[in-house]
Amino acid sequence: MRWLSRSYLALVYLLLYVPILVLVVFSFNDSRTGYNWGGFSLRWYESLFSNHAMVQAMWNSLWLALTAATVSTIIGALTALALHRYRFRGKKVLNGMLFVVMMSPEIVLAISLLGLFMLVGLKLGYVSLLLAHVTFCLPFVVITVMARLSGFDERLPEAARDLGASEFTVTRTVLIPVIMPALMAGWLLGFTLSMDDVVVSTFVSGPGYEILPLRIYSMVRVGLKPEVNALGSLLLVFSLVMLMLSQWILSRSKQ
């Protein structure tokens, strides 16, 4: 029974990773057609980096994901703290709106934001993308931080306040350290969601600021482009490095 369940796990992981493995292996494939092995080569990495628009789109995407994750972590953490600590009118409404964002189909979010941006005349580009990405990352950060806060001893901030600390000081010195791991997790989640998004970005991006999904979309549909393999592999490596870095920081801060 045990080996059966283990081998089942292994099988599903294999299926999940085969496409990614194919991607990485074929990114070193010399063959043009992309279907058969033509020897080891770095030519797709070369052609990727000589494609100015592609590199630009890659940086744009990374920059967008970094900033969107950061902004949504900040706002999300503040929201979670507010929901956890303060009593105010409309708390349920606020909760409900976050829930709506998390649960509404991506495509609906995309068109509703497009409608809004058009109405207020916001130029589609980095700002519109950032606003959209922060919005769909927000509820996930809030939930992560809330989960952390729910197991937290309420008497600690009370004590700090009794000792004369201001609200801001309490937040900075008592609460932030407590929720730090959740902030990291939320940030990572935001980064992941932003990098992976296709649907929302398709709608709210403009010609001035092109990001990866749109570039890839037109490339993939025009035909087989081995550069896409190289690109996917690079993204994977980059994310793994980021993750290990965050793990390292986390383990250090624990010590």
Add this chain to the structure above:
Amino acid sequence: MLQSIKQQPFRAAVLMLVWGWLLFLVLAPNMLVVGASVMTRDPSTFISLPLNLDAYRQLFNPLYLDVFLHSLYMAAMTTLVCLLIGYPFAWALSHVGKRRQTLLIFLLIVPFWTNSLVRTYALKLILATNGLLNSALMSLGVIDEPARLLYTEGAVIIGLVYLLLPFMILPLYSVFEDLRQDVLLASHDLGAGRLATFKNVIVPLTLPGVLAGVMLVLLPAMGLFFVPDILGGSRNLLVGNVIKNQFLDARNWPFGAAASIVLTLTMALLIFAHRLSKRHLGEEGA
């Protein structure tokens, strides 16, 4: 209010930021969609008065009903396959040692960092007529002629399952984690066989997880318009394709908005069912 701002400027600032963000970027856009859905299609300004429910009526036009049903069918197939793979998977996962569990969960998320488009493209490499799967099967002698896999309904479903499986596994995993061993032992002690324990104890207790998983897979599965575009050869459309076409190609905004709202309401219905089942179970447990 003014006094409270003076007393607690930080608190006031936080609340204002949060409320501002949500009102402007969540409530307002959603209202816009609702508004657009009851307006009239206009070829030059997209939407115009008078207000009416034509867009909703159009949804029930047999032509579009067909599109929706087919999309629903593919999403349902996707959900079913995810459930069939995910349920035993989550169970097996919850029986692995704690340390390894963290690693395995983490491995579920890693694929997301290569953009989902790139992964869909990788699937194309595998499924194509002269792709890897066909060459592998042919060199093994399983088939003589390449099977037509790409640009079929099956390919679309495979793509959706591949992209959405982790969303089924994660909530299932969390309910299996909570499933206490002593409950199963008790059931066993009371003389229930494996099958009876599964049917009467495990299934009801994991039902909320199943529903959560269904929620996280079914609705997104109807919206991922790029999957039929790449793997389905622009056939086997999803509701997402229809909505996207209405907004970006056919320019029938009221109809696109109405379709979005129906999609959201379906979601709400599922959430409601989920809550209900949870409450129901909570009462039984008490």
Add this chain to the structure above:
Amino acid sequence: MKKIALAGLLALGLTGCSSEDSQVLNLYNWSEYMPQEVLTRFQEETGIEVVYTTYDSNEAMYARLKLLDESAAYDLAVPSTYYVSKMRNEGLLMPIDQSKISGFDQLDPELTSLDIDPDNQYSVPFLWGTTGIGVDTADIEGDPVTAWKDLWDERFEGRVNLTNDMREVFHMSLRVLGYPGNSTDPQQIEEAYEKLTELMPSVRTFNSDAPRMPFLEGEADVGMIWNGEAVMGKDSMESLEYVYPEEGVIAWLDSFVIPKNAKNPDAAHQFISFILQPEIAALISEDIGYATPVLPARELLGEDVADDRASYPTRDDMVNAEFQTDIGDDALQVYAKYWEKLKSGR
């Protein structure tokens, strides 16, 4: 808090740092419709960087331009035939200053001052071409394919490619039924739809990004293709032939237009003039396989291109050929309805 505010400012402040320093021309064009070499040479000569964004249907291009209106920064777009008149009538275009364009007088008089834009106040012809039948002769057995109606042949089940273009697909079906390709009669459109449903089991894919690709990938062996794509495809697959169907090809003329909110119309004019140079026009025609309206460029073409019937059809090939026209919004809605139904899978 200071740090947070700083981070926020930084995030918002860095918005404009992408590529504002050098001059940029935002070209909104069909996928694979401009050789990279031309863009590079243009940049070398003028210092203007071309940002090339693509679309796969006139509808998508039109909707995006219309939708983004103020916020769109496209300086140049390439609508087909009747979309020029449509966009012109709706005030989406900026007049073209012919004094800033050199080489206009060298254009084929048969392709200028058409009904879609008398006197070419708003458009300059870029390329023209046809939609006909692509056939992978290596994989086709039996009688040669000569007409649209042959696509319905049972032997092609699961091997047909159609363009992902509503009007073209219906145009084809209407012609098979003997109706005009630009029909606005709901009855005829419905019949065309019915006829297409019989074709659907044979249809493998809809592709308007690069209709040659399903042929090259081995997924499709016969079907709709643009002549330029067939020429391009032949480079890597010798057996790919372009056939002028008996019922008549679908003809189109793609023209440069400047959207009314273009940020850099001067660069757009410069780019048009650059393209109209015979040498550049010939290079484009040879590279992507469509026919150029620049007459002196035809002298510069290699013989294999100039004599290639796929790129430059004879008069006989163009018998029954039909240009697409604006059919009006009501008819368009009828088409759209059946189109989605058709593609939903059954």
